[in-house]
Amino acid sequence: MKVLRSILEMRQALQSYRTDSSSIGLVPTMGALHEGHLSLLSQSLQNNQVTVCSIFVNPIQFNNPEDLKKYPRDEKKDFELLEKAGCDMVFVPSSHEMYQDDSAAIKMNFGEIENVLEGKFRPGHFSGVGVVVSKLFNIVQPDKAYFGQKDLQQLAVIKQMVKALNFPIEVHAVPIMREDNGLAMSSRNQRLNEEERETASVLYKSMLLMKSALNEGSSIETAKQKATEMLAKNNNIDLEYMELVDADTMEIFENTTSKNALSICAAAYISGVRIIDNLYIH
Template structure:
């Protein structure tokens, strides 16, 4: 496993593989790796000659400075996991390497995808995501790039980025990895205290209820029921709940089970933010 901190060194290494027409798989991460990340690497290794993983906590996608400061950093453990997963190349730049002296995001339009759900509650978030992902794509020029469906809106944004910028790569979504109790795996989960961690599986249990309710209830009825479920929950606070079409992320007037719709949710456990989603199909 080769580890690079500088863009030019990584580019030189990759140029040799590109010259031999190798397929390059890319998995961007912010570190604090878990089984969900490793599943993306597994997908990449099955379908590419070389797998590149980046570890970079991107400052421009955080709208909350406390969240950025407290985001878990476990580089030594991450590198050990990547070695064990037979990752080929790891890229661990710092902010100066990626942004020089101007740590600001670009401005992007994603045909309205960026205005739904996360976009409403996290100002500038998707501009930051697109800025760094675009930079990584330009540098690494992967054949295939892998993203988890836990951040489903982000996945759709990245697909739209590739489409609008005519980038010659495939953006591939991979299923959500969950703990045994159903909690979606997230690097932020390690920040939950024991009480919060015990309460958090409620989120997925509620989403599974929504799947059943979608067969007979209206969106308004389901939304009211979800809000009611949180009224007596002392450890978890609902930020938003939404049902949206997968491709457009727009909210339908009614649920059509013949179409691809998802339920999306964002919840606060203290100052830790958890998101999840589930297919209604």
């Protein structure tokens, strides 16, 4: 496995593959890797001749400096997991390498999609995501890129960006990987102890309850009330939002009659650690 830390090195390492017209897959991550990330890697390895995994904790997508400071990092463990999984190349740039051209000042506006849910509670987040993913797409120039469905709104933003900016890249969504108790796998879970992880799993269980109520004919308001009542029984969960949305546009729905894919999206704090999750209802 090649470890590359500069943009020039990354581009040079891929030249021979471009000459051979080999398919290049990209798995963008912020490190602190887990089985969810490895499921993205597995998809890329199956479908491409060469796979690049990027590890970069992108400072401009954090609206909370403390969250950036506490974000888990373990480069040595990440490399071991990637090498064991068969990754071909890992791109690990520094912040200076990625933003030495003052591109951190660039802003991207995705319209209404960034004014709801994650965008509402994390202003500027999706602009930062758009800038860094655009840069990674331009540096690696992959044929296919792989993103997890856990970050459903991020996935919608990236699909919108690829279409709007005419990137010749196939965006592949990979289903959520969950821990045994149902908690969606996330790098931030490393900041939770075992008891807190069990508490965090209640968010998923409350979404299952909401889905079940909706499928049984309850109104969205009633279904959401059942879910929030379950969460309210645990003082260690602070719900930020729980909404039924169009899975492609993130438009909040007031009924379940849409023929589009609908998903319950939620965010909550557990012992000061913010987690997000989503669950398709159809």
